[in-house]
Amino acid sequence: xxxxxxxxxxxxxxxxWLVMFIHKMxxxxxxxxxxxxxxxxxxxxxxxxxxWGLYLGLFKAPADYQQGESFRxxxxxxxxxxxxxxxxxxxxxxxxxxxxxxxRIMEILAMCSAPxxxxxxxxxxxxxxxxxxxxxxxxxxxxxxLTSELVLLFLYLGVIGLYNSIDEPRKAARxxxxxxxxxxxxxxxxxxxxxxxxxxxxxxSISVTGGSNIDPSMLWPxxxxxxxxxxxxxxNLLTRARVKxxxxxxxxxxxxxxxxxxxx
Amino acid sequence: MTIExxxxxxxxxxxxxxxxxxxxxxxxxxxxxxxxVFLLVVVSLFPLGIGPGPQLLARIAxxxxxxxxxxxxxxxxxxxxxxxxxxxxxxxxxxxxxxLTLISLAKIVAHWLVAGLxxxxxxxxLAIWMNLPIESLGVMVLTxxxxxxxxxxxxxxxxGLTISLKRGGQLLSLLVFPLYVPILIIATAAVMAASDxxxxxxxxxxxxxxxxxxxxxxxxxxxxxxxxxxx
Numbered sequence: 114x115x116x117x118x119x120x121x122x123x124x125x126x127x128x129x130w131l132v133m134f135i136h137k138m139x140x141x142x143x144x145x146x147x148x149x150x151x152x153x154x155x156x157x158x159x160x161x162x163x164x165w166g167l168y169l170g171l172f173k174a175p176a177d178y179q180q181g182e183s184f185r186x187x188x189x190x191x192x193x194x195x196x197x198x199x200x201x202x203x204x205x206x207x208x209x210x211x212x213x214x215x216x217r218i219m220e221i222l223a224m225c226s227a228p229x230x231x232x233x234x235x236x237x238x239x240x241x242x243x244x245x246x247x248x249x250x251x252x253x254x255x256x257x258x259l260t261s262e263l264v265l266l267f268l269y270l271g272v273i274g275l276y277n278s279i280d281e282p283r284k285a286a287r288x289x290x291x292x293x294x295x296x297x298x299x300x301x302x303x304x305x306x307x308x309x310x311x312x313x314x315x316x317x318s319i320s321v322t323g324g325s326n327i328d329p330s331m332l333w334p335x336x337x338x339x340x341x342x343x344x345x346x347x348x349n350l351l352t353r354a355r356v357k358x359x360x361x362x363x364x365x366x367x368x369x370x371x372x373x374x375x376x377x
Numbered sequence: 378m379t380i381e382x383x384x385x386x387x388x389x390x391x392x393x394x395x396x397x398x399x400x401x402x403x404x405x406x407x408x409x410x411x412x413x414v415f416l417l418v419v420v421s422l423f424p425l426g427i428g429p430g431p432q433l434l435a436r437i438a439x440x441x442x443x444x445x446x447x448x449x450x451x452x453x454x455x456x457x458x459x460x461x462x463x464x465x466x467x468x469x470x471x472x473x474x475x476x477l478t479l480i481s482l483a484k485i486v487a488h489w490l491v492a493g494l495x496x497x498x499x500x501x502x503l504a505i506w507m508n509l510p511i512e513s514l515g516v517m518v519l520t521x522x523x524x525x526x527x528x529x530x531x532x533x534x535x536x537g538l539t540i541s542l543k544r545g546g547q548l549l550s551l552l553v554f555p556l557y558v559p560i561l562i563i564a565t566a567a568v569m570a571a572s573d574x575x576x577x578x579x580x581x582x583x584x585x586x587x588x589x590x591x592x593x594x595x596x597x598x599x600x601x602x603x604x605x606x607x608x
Contacts, residue, residue: 212601267555274548275538287605288538292552295534295598299556306559313566 170334200230205297208290398487537602
């Protein structure tokens with residue numbers, strides 16, 4: 114009986130701690146400080162992992178027997194392509210949370226994700242077409258993956274465009290969050306229809322991955338880079354969110370206090 | 378007495394709104410013609426730009442007609458909620474107590490009847506212009522019949538989001554064209570398959586699936602978008 118009560122209390126306390134944490138994250142000053150403490154760590158981990166991953170990928174990994182040195186673009190291209198899709202999904206999930214529970218921090222986080230995601234999409238497209246030059250002999254092929262990335266870029270641009278054209282920030286964020294969710298529902302359909310369109314029209318003989326087994330010495334740097342860019346996303350996102358928060362709350366007390374502290 | 382009883386049932390609200398929108402469109406008949414004329418002009422530009430070679434035209438016909446239909450739909454979409462938004466009718470709809478989803482659906486249906494259906498009816502003429510084989514003409518019409526309602530439905534979400542903007546039209550095309558990609562692919566694939574004498578029923582099935590999905594989901598999203606824009 115006694116132990117039961119204590120475990121219940123403990124559970125309650127633990128739940129309270131988690132609930133408290135989520136509540137606190139919804140408060141702009143608390144979020145601002147917490148993100149400020151987290152950001153240097155995220156940047157440090159990102160830089161450390163990137164240096165390690167790129168060293169292994171660019172210097173240690175052997176050249177590919179078919180593609181030679183050009184396959185090393187993969188260490189930039191593949192993580193960027195993965196990130197472009199992951200960020201869109203996370204933006205849509207954050208948008209959903211923002212719309213359902215009306216959490217302002219979530220609106221800001223979702224909207225700050227869009228430019229980062231769009232940047233990764235552009236990196237994936239540019240590196241993909243640079244990679245296409247030596248392997249396919251041309252900069253652009255209407256390959257299923259490149260085409261879906263292009264459509265994904267348009268979806269990102271739509272979200273960014275809508276967000277920036279509505280004057281009132283919260284209304285803009287809510288509208289763009291809804292658009293992100295609609296896009297996320299459509300994204301798998303777009304992806305598969307494009308994939309299938311590609312096989313329909315030109316019997317795609319070109320395959321990026323080739324389906325062959327990748328050697329661990331080539332795979333490890335890729336995985337390290339894939340983890341590294343996630344820390345980059347976190348660091349960049351929180352940095353942007355802090356700036357956006359300051360901008361939106363510039364007339365609020367906590368920002369004024371912050372400025373005062375900074376000056377003194 | 379509840380609001381429901383005061384202002385009639387949901388079904389009668391739907392049909393009253395549909396009737397009103399059709400009547401309004403009929404009173405402004407010239408505006409109804411704009412998307413149709415636009416479609417005619419755009420399609421006729423292609424032979425002028427590419428050359429009148431019948432085989433080439435036949436090859437690109439499904440894509441050209443469908444892309445022109447997409448453009449014509451987006452142009453007409455801007456008017457879907459515009460006048461109701463500007464004179465405050467839309468706010469009255471929200472206050473009426475009827476679900477906004479139903480109201481959106483009624484407006485979308487009216488939009489399709491006014492702007493979408495004429496495109497479908499006109500498409501045989503375009504297909505003949507573009508030298509499309511006569512066997513695939515029926516399939517062309519069928520894909521447009523199934524596909525243009527999807528365009529109106531998905532487009533209504535974009536319109537709801539951009540309604541509060543002064544110049545929403547250009548942004549609207551950026552928002553909705555990426556979402557139209559699957560429909561364009563499936564519809565043109567169906568017509569091309571028919572031209573090549575291949576089975577095409579699977580594509581039509583996919584279009585039907587898309588239509589059912591968008592009828593059930595898009596009005597909710599459009600209503601949510603309108604609520605955000607009106608807040």
